[in-house]
Amino acid sequence: MTQDFRDPDALRVRAGIGGDPAQDQHFLVDDRVLNRLPEYLSDDNGETTHILEIGGGTGALTDRLCAVADQVTVVERDRRLADFLRKEFATERENGTLTVIEGDALDVTLPEFTASVSNLPYGASSEIAFRLLPLGQPLVLMFQQEFAERMAADTGEDEYSRLAVAAGHYAEVELVETVPPAAFDPQPAVQSAVIKAVPREPSYSVPNDEFFLLFLKAIFTQRRKTMRNAVRNTVHISELDDGDAVVSAADESLMSRRAGSVSPAEFAQLTRLAWDVGEPAAKNRTE
Ligand SMILES: C[S@@+](CC[C@H](N)C(=O)[O-])C[C@H]1O[C@@H](n2cnc3c(N)ncnc32)[C@H](O)[C@@H]1O
Numbered sequence: 001m002t003q004d005f006r007d008p009d010a011l012r013v014r015a016g017i018g019g020d021p022a023q024d025q026h027f028l029v030d031d032r033v034l035n036r037l038p039e040y041l042s043d044d045n046g047e048t049t050h051i052l053e054i055g056g057g058t059g060a061l062t063d064r065l066c067a068v069a070d071q072v073t074v075v076e077r078d079r080r081l082a083d084f085l086r087k088e089f090a091t092e093r094e095n096g097t098l099t100v101i102e103g104d105a106l107d108v109t110l111p112e113f114t115a116s117v118s119n120l121p122y123g124a125s126s127e128i129a130f131r132l133l134p135l136g137q138p139l140v141l142m143f144q145q146e147f148a149e150r151m152a153a154d155t156g157e158d159e160y161s162r163l164a165v166a167a168g169h170y171a172e173v174e175l176v177e178t179v180p181p182a183a184f185d186p187q188p189a190v191q192s193a194v195i196k197a198v199p200r201e202p203s204y205s206v207p208n209d210e211f212f213l214l215f216l217k218a219i220f221t222q223r224r225k226t227m228r229n230a231v232r233n234t235v236h237i238s239e240l241d242d243g244d245a246v247v248s249a250a251d252e253s254l255m256s257r258r259a260g261s262v263s264p265a266e267f268a269q270l271t272r273l274a275w276d277v278g279e280p281a282a283k284n285r286t287e
Helices: 008-015 031-040 062-067 077-087 088-094 124-133 145-152 162-168 208-219 227-233 241-250 264-277 283-285
Strands: 050-054 071-076 098-102 114-118 138-146 171-179 192-199
Touching: 008 062, 008 077, 031 062, 031 114, 031 138, 031 171, 031 192, 050 124, 050 227, 062 114, 071 077, 077 088, 077 098, 077 171, 088 098, 098 264, 124 138, 124 145, 124 162, 138 145, 138 171, 145 162, 145 171, 145 192, 162 171, 162 208, 162 264, 208 227, 208 264, 208 283, 227 264, 241 264
Parallel strands: 050 071, 050 114, 071 098, 114 138
Antiparallel strands: 138 192, 171 192
16 A cells, blocks of 8 residues: 555654553554555455454544545444544545444444454454354454464364354455564553454354354364264253263264364264254244
C-alpha cells in the first residue's frame, strides 16, 4: 500500500489513552503489520464489501480497513475508545463508511459482514473466534501465537487440539504470519500470530454441531489417555448417558489410540455412533 495512513503513535496521543493490558489493550504500532492485515483478504469475491473489526482500540487498523472496504463496522468495549473512534473518524461515519458499535463483542448484535479483520482481545479470543466462525465468512485474526498454532494444527502434530478440530469444522485455517511483541504498545508478554480462516463445509457430517463440539471438548480433556478411557471418563462433560455402549460399538483399534492421532473425520464418525448408541443429553434437547 502506498497510501498515507494515520500514524499509530499520533492516534494514541490524540486518544490520550495509553492502553491497559488488563483490558487486553495492546495497540498495533508497526505500520508494516498494520498495512499487511487487510491484504490477506481478496477483493475479487466481495470479501471487502463490509469488514467487521472486533476491538478497534485507537483506530490504526480501522483506518487501513476503511481504505479497502465499502463499509466497516468496528466493535469496541471501552467507552473512552469508542468515543475517540467516533470523533476521530467523524468523516468516515458521515459518509457511511464506518459504524462504531460500543459494547462487548460477545453480546452485541453483529451486522451482516463479508469478512472480519481483527487484532483480538486475547482474554476473549476463543469465545469471539467461535462466535465468528459459524457465521461462515473469511476471517483474518490476530491471536497469541500458541493459540493460533493450536487452531491451525493438523492431526498428529504436537499442537493438534480440540481447537483445531472445532475450527476446522467451519473453515480451513492457516497461520499466515507471526508478530513479535515489539509490534504492539503496550507490548504483550507473548508472541502473536495471524490466522486466515476460509469458510468451507467439512468433508464429513455430524448429527448435531453442539454435541460434536461438546464431545471433542470432553475427549481432549483426556488427550493422554486411550480413546476408550477418554470416552468413558468424560461422560460428565459429553453428557453421554451410556459411554460404555459407545466404546463397545466403536472400532477396537480407534479406541486404543489417543485423541492427538484421531482425524476430524474419525471424530465425526465416532460422534455419529455416540449420538446413536450413547444416549447424549443433547439429543433430548433437539427433540
Ligand atoms: C489488542 S487491542 C487491538 C486494538 C486495535 N485494533 C489495534 O490493533 O491496535 C484489543 C481491543 O479490544 C477491546 N476489547 C477488549 N475486550 C473486548 C470485548 N469483549 N469486546 C469488544 N472489544 C474489546 C480493547 O479495549 C482493545 O481496544
